Amino acid sequence: MRTTFVALVALLGLCSAAVLQHNILYRESEKIQMMRRGQWGAYVQHKAQVRDANPAVYANVPQNVNDFGDFEYLGNITIGTPPQPFLVVLDTGSSNLWVPGPTCDSTCQGKKVFTESQSSTFVKNGRSWSIQYGSGNANGYLGEDTVAFGAVSEGQLPVPKTTFGIATHISSDFKTDATDGILGLAFTSLAVDHVVPPLINAINQGLLDQPLFTVWLEHKGSANNVGGGVFTYGAIDTTNCGPVIGYQPLSSATYYQFVATAFKLGSYSISKRYQVISDTGTSFLGGPNSVVSKLAEALGATYHKDDETYYLPCATNKGTLDITIGDIAYPIDPVNYIVDVGMGDTCVFAAFPFNNFGFGPAWILGDPFIREYCNIYDIGGQRMGFAKSLQPQK
Secondary structure (H helix, E strand, O other): HHHHHHHHHHHHHHHHHHHHEEEEEOOOOHHHHHHHHHHHHHHHHHHHHHHHHHHHOOOOOOOOOOOOOHOOOOEEEEEOOOEEEEEEEEEEOOOOOOOOOOOOOHOOOOOOOOOOOHHHOEEEEEEEEEEEEOOEEEEEEEEEEEEEOOOOOOOOOOEEEEEEEEEEEOOOOHHHHOEEEEOOOHHHOOOOOOOOOOOHHHHHHOOOOOOEEEEEEEOOOOOOOEEEEEEOOOOOOOOOOEEEEEEEEEEEEEEEEEEEEEEOOOOEEEEEEEEEEEOOOOOOEOOHHHHHHHHHHHHEEEEEOOOOEEEEEOOOOOOOOOEEEEOOEEEEHHHEEEEEEEEOOEEEEEEEEEEOOOOOEEEHHHHHHHHHEEEEEEOOEEEEEEEOOOOOOO
C-alpha cells in the first residue's frame, strides 16, 4: 500500500511539472539611442571617470558583464498574492532578481514598486543586499514571496518561496531605463549573497518538465515595445528553432560559460581557446581588443576612440562572421552583426573591445549571436545547445 502511495505521489509530481513560453518585448537599448543622439561618446567618458574615481569598487565587481544601457529584451513577471506586475530584464549574465520597493528614494520615481504589505504571501528576510554592475548599482533588503514568470494575462509559472531584492536605491544609469528591475537567470554561485535565483528555485521545486530553457530572439526592429521573442522554460523550443546543431559543456557554472576555439570574418581568422559566455543582456558581441580590431579591419570598419565604437557603411557585406564552438562553425549573417542605428548610411559593427584583466570570460556572445541561433541553457546537463533560428534572414 505504501509503495502504491509513493508511486502516486511521484506521478502527481510529474503531472504538475510544466513548460512555459514567456513572450518578451523588444526595446531599443539606451546604447543605440545614445549613439543616434550623439551622446554615446560622452557616456563612455563618464563611465571611465567613475571607474577611475572608484578603483577599489570596480576591481571587485561581483557582476561586471552588463551595463544598464545595453538591455534590449524585456519580460513581464508578477510578485506576491495578489500579483503585482513588473517589467524586467531577463538576463542570463546575472543571477539576482530585484525590483524597486516602497521606500526607494527618488531614483525609483516613475517605476513600479513592490508593496509588501499588500501581499499575503510575503515573508520578511531582514538581510541587506548590494549589487555593483559594470556601470551602475542597486541596493536594498531581501524578502521572500511567490514570483511568477509571465504576465497575469498570459500563462504563468509561479515559483513560491523565492528570495528577491527590494531596492531602496538604484544608480542614475538605471533610473532612466524603461524597466522596473532585473531577473537574473544564471547560477546560484554567481548570485550576490548566494540567493537562489527564481529559475533555479523552480527547478529545485520540480516545477519544470526539464531543467533547461530556450531563448529565441527576433531580429531587432525600429519599433519599441513590440514582440521580441520567446523564452521557453522547461523545454527546447521546436516552434521557432530548428534541430539542435550541437552541444558544448559548460566550463564554469556561474555564467553560462563555455569554450570557443576560432573567430573568422573576411580575410581574418584566429584559432585559440577562449572562455566565452552567452548573455541575453548584452546587445553586441564583446571580445579582446586584439581580435575585435582585426575583425573590424577585415570588415573595413573605422574605430572612433571617443565612443569606443566601430563605424562602417551600412551596405558593407564581407560575408558571415564565423564562431567555432567545439568542432562546429556557427556563421552569423551581416543582418545580425551590422546594426543600423539611424545615422543615415553609417552603421555600427556590433562588437566592442573589453578587457577582462585575466579574470572571467574573454568573450561575451550577446544578441547578434543569439538572434542567429537559439540558445539552449541546459542547467541540469550543465551544457549549452545551439539551434538555427527559423526566422527568415532579412
